Amino acid sequence: MRWNLKPKPDTHKVNHLAAALNVDAAVASLLVQRGIETFEAAKAFFRPSLTDLHDPYLMKDMDKAVARIEQAVANNECILVFGDYDVDGTTAVSLVSSYLKSYYPNVDTYIPDRYKEGYGVSNAGIDYADDNGCTLIIALDCGIKSIDKVEYANAKGIDFIICDHHRPGDTLPDAVAVLDPKRDDCDYPYDELCGCGVGFKLIQALGMNRGETIEDLVPYLDLVATAIAADIVPITGENRSLAKFGLEVINTFPRPGIKALIQNMKRQTLTISDVVFVIAPRINAAGRIKHGNYAVQLLTEFNLAQAEEFAASIETLNADRKDLDKQMTVEALRQIEQNADHDKFTTVVYQEDWHKGVIGIVASRLTETYYRPTLVFTKSGDKLAASARSVKDFDIYNALEACAEHLEQFGGHMYAAGLTLLENQYEQFRAKFEAVVQETIDPELLTPEISIDAEIDFEDITPKFHRILKQFEPFGPGNMSPVFLSRNLTDSGFGKSIGSDDTHLKLFVRQNGSEGYGAIGFGLAAKKDLACNGDAFDAVYSIDENEWNGVTSLQLRLRDIRCVE
Incomplete structure (x- = not known):
């Protein structure tokens, strides 16, 4: 391990803040390190308020999204709420669908099958909307690169509203509205929202038009806090307020689905860490082992007895996930040792029968062990699919982008991504990925800090x-x-x-x-x-x-x- 002691912050700033807050210099120093240098900034940090949340209409296309949803409600159109199968996606679908259903019944939900459809917007989901008479799809935690899929929907007379937080490509999909704070032309003040967070901004805007206050939306914050924790987005700015008040909901009056997941916990007060290691893996287990619909059913169920039955089923799926995780990790470690791959700058392993729903967890385990940018591949239909994990301060998304010639599809963040490629491209990609990382990574980053x-x-x-x-x-x-x-x-x-x-x-x-x-x-x-x-x-x-x-x-x-x- 590299021990990196941060430089001491400016003594004048520390002493000034310590006097203003009547705290020790040690506390003031920690605050200044976090960019908190004034009494007002400290007050906002220690006492976050829901009134600090930004106006949702500052987000590009929010007015268009709200207008299209209100048009759908006025015309009694069927609205399909579509989302990814992970925690961020299923909480977002649960949030937006349950909010809309609170005043409008003609709402359906769709989570793609991880194995049959893969990540993101799918033709199968669009066909489902078409078959069921849905003329508007709200896509959450996905869709920012689904240009061809949105064209497919448009040809069927189905409109799209995209609520995403991933990096856009050079061209945006031809949707009615594209809500993504990472758009270059979006001036929204905070761009680190998760997918569920963008969904929350959408219902906040809808609520404002309906005369609701932010307090009316507090019951939905348990879902937002769960997504923030699971998606490992920065807990700063707006996310800090959403996480803080979401945790209060989890600890005081959680929805029945979350209550069913945590009622056997012995801790009196749950923290973000508890959400990461207790709630999130169970919600994720549904999409990993069976289907993400199980998670949406759990999170939108308002009868506690029924929620407890759903939670028991998900607990079984999570136990299965743990067994697979252990087995696959052992096999991956053995493969690395046999191939002497631990001397490389990257860790890339492949076994065709590995469970696609667990490869991301195994990638994280391997990163912990060897501390290298890591890819874990498995067979997915006629292609290979992988989960990617990175080390601190190395952008694995950029590394994958440099290997795009060998990839069918990829997307994600600086530290985590997913990709697919044709089997005949595997060896070429693996060599190119190793070369790109060798050329671009600071070797010091290969030792954990x-x-x-x-x-x-x-x-x-x-x-x-x-x-x-x-x-x-x-x-x-x-x-x-x-x-x-x-x-x-x-x-x-x-x-x-x-x-x-x-x-x-x-x-x-x-x-x-x-x-x-x-x-x-x-x-x-x-x-x-x-x-x-x-x-x-x-x-x-x-x-x-x-x-x-x-x-x-x-x-x-x-x-x-x-x-x-």
């Missing part, structure tokens, strides 16, 4: 300090949980490896005779001898809370440890 916010001593960790840190939540990209460095620590002598496979490290650490803290390092058991030999060590950690037998105490979540320099 721990970005450290500040060096502190244990005496700095006061109850007030921790109370303020908790107000930095919700954490996520753009506002990660603060990471600290403390030096010359020693274990109490009772350090041990824990877990079913003894892969985690549990310590009780002190610094210069201080009171000390319990510490847990997941996956750090290999460093037990370094920490437990009586010598001092340095540690990088975040500050966490541990609940045990009704007692809550501070603990250190270790990220890494090493010998004193």
Whole structure:
């Protein structure tokens, strides 16, 4: 691991902010690092408000989208709400369809089959709309590159409204409206919304025309917060407000589908991390193993008993997903070792019988293991399909774009993407991808980095300090949980490896005779001898809370440890 201690921010700015807020310099320093330098900016950060949300009509084509939907309602047209099969797509479909159905019944939903149709807008979905008399399709979390599909729909007399957040190509589809804050000609003030977030802006605009306030839309924010967490978009600006109030809905009055997923959890208050690791994988499991429709059924069901039945079925699918994940990861790791591919700049593996719904998870596992831009391929009909994952600060989308001559289709983000190609192009693509990455990546990026916010001593960790840190939540990209460095620590002598496979490290650490803290390092058991030999060590950690037998105490979540320099 590379330890990267961030430069100390400007002392004048830190002292000025500390005085204005009446906080320690350590807290003020963390805020200035996050671009928060004034009392007003700090107030907006610590006290986000729904009134801070931007006017949805600032988004290009929003007026056209609202006008077309209102026309459809006035003419009693059938509206088909179409979305991707992942968490962002299924929550977006659930949000927009349930909102429209709250005052207009002639609404249907469609999630493409991951295996028969693949990602994005499909001819099969358009045919479904045509067969069922739908004359307007609202596409969510997809569609920004579906030029031919929109032409196909137009030929059938079906209009499109696209609500997407992926990067557009050079040409936009010929839709009635294209809502995407990443459009070059869109002046919307915040361009990091997820697909469900763009869907929320659409219902916000519809609601404004119907005389509704933002408070009327709060019950939908549990879906938006779930999508923000799962899609790993920055939790800054507008997303911070949406995530914060969405978490409040999840923790107080969630919709029956989400309540059914979380009612067996022992934690009293769920965080963004809980959404990422508990709620999102279960919603995703539906589209990965069976069909994304199961997720939409769960998230739009208002009878709790029925929602619990749906949740039980999805729990079974998630268990199947875990089994497949483990098996495929073992097979992929074996393939890499056998081919000695761990010495390359990229990790690319292929097995034709791997489950298409799980290759993205396996790609993430391989990235964690070898820390290389990673592609996991499987057979999909007469083509090969892959999920791509990247390492910090390397744009895998740009790398794929440089290999476009070998690809049938690709799309995604800087850190995650999907693609398809013809089987006879696989070896050529693999060689080109390796060459592109070799030429463009900084070799330093192939070693994982721990970005450290500040060096502190244990005496700095006061109850007030921790109370303020908790107000930095919700954490996520753009506002990660603060990471600290403390030096010359020693274990109490009772350090041990824990877990079913003894892969985690549990310590009780002190610094210069201080009171000390319990510490847990997941996956750090290999460093037990370094920490437990009586010598001092340095540690990088975040500050966490541990609940045990009704007692809550501070603990250190270790990220890494090493010998004193």
